[in-house]
Amino acid sequence: MNDEVLTRDDDGVLVITINRPDAKNAMTKAAAEGIAAALDRLDSDDHLRVGIITGAGGTFCSGMDLKGFLRGETPTVEGRGFGGLTLSSPKKPLIAAVDGYALAGGLELMIACDLVVANADAKFGIPEAKRGLAAGAGGLIRLPEQVPSRIAMELALTGDFIDARRAYEIGLVNRVVDGPAIDGALTMASAISANGPIAVRVSKQIIVEARSWPADERWARQAQLLPQVFESADAREGAAAFAEKRSPRWTGLWIGVEKGPR
Structure with missing residues (x-):
């Protein structure tokens, strides 16, 4: 495991933290590999029942690290996709705990999870078109499966953000909490872990x-x-x-x- 991704076992819940707070947890190749390794651990360890992915420093993930992109780096893992997750999710449940921003690849990472808990001040969007790019890690394919297609179209073509209340209204997130999203995610994970x-x-x-x-x-x-x-x-x-x-x-x-x- 590298220092760009931290993990801890919280009574059978594997908490995976993207640890690049100074860069708003923008995704790098190393971070993607760290997430993929953590998800392998989640599925292989019988003690672990549920996974949570979150971000350090009050932001979930701001998307692809554009400085790395300009250097030719692609923050993907073969067979696993962007962030080591978007093409292949674990067999066990995975919850996204979202504080701050889940943007571009960060939103695509979020919607690859099974469940989402968000802080009330969180913001969501796929603004790739504003940079001449496209949301090719799930924003254009998976998002229309999770929210009404016209809303997905609006988000993709305008690049505008929505807040947590709107995200809840359209079914993009499961729960909105006033405190840290990780607390709400751990509560949800505990309820899941209690089941067979x-x-x-x-x-x-x-x-x-x-x-x-x-x-x-x-x-x-x-x-x-x-x-x-x-x-x-x-x-x-x-x-x-x-x-x-x-x-x-x-x-x-x-x-x-x-x-x-x-």
Whole structure:
């Protein structure tokens, strides 16, 4: 891990912090590689249930480091995309905790996450057109899937910013908080971590992948994935815990034909 990206384990929640506050956390190649490595850790470590990505110094990410761009640097990771994330998200849930600005590539990094918690003073936008560029890391493809297409068109063509209240109104963010976004994100992560890990992982997988499934195959494809949930030890443990009025003790084990972790 390099000093441009910091990580900490907060009781099973991996907090990933872009650590370039003097540059408004503009994305570099090194930072992108650091994020990719952190996300690999998130998926490979069974202790970790949820990831949070945030920025140091009161800003989420101001986009690509333009000085690096002029030097010929591209802040991407092969197979992972801009910021080590936009082309390939982790299997486990990832929350963006946004303070300050999420602009250009920073917004594209944010919308590659599964959930977004924003401070009330946060600002959002894809102003690439103002610099003769285009939002090619998801702003032109993923954003219209998350907000009404005419709003996505307006943001892309004008390059104007919107505030947190407007972002919440159009469904771009899940929650707006008055304090640091990381506090709200940790609260959300705690609620997710309390649930069965297999159920969470498969639920995310179906929601993400079903968008590209042919309409007449959706139920069949879902049926292929659900046995991982319903034939797991956690499914029985969840029912038993409910009946016994206690907190469940999750194991993340599958008890189907091929026993073992899934």
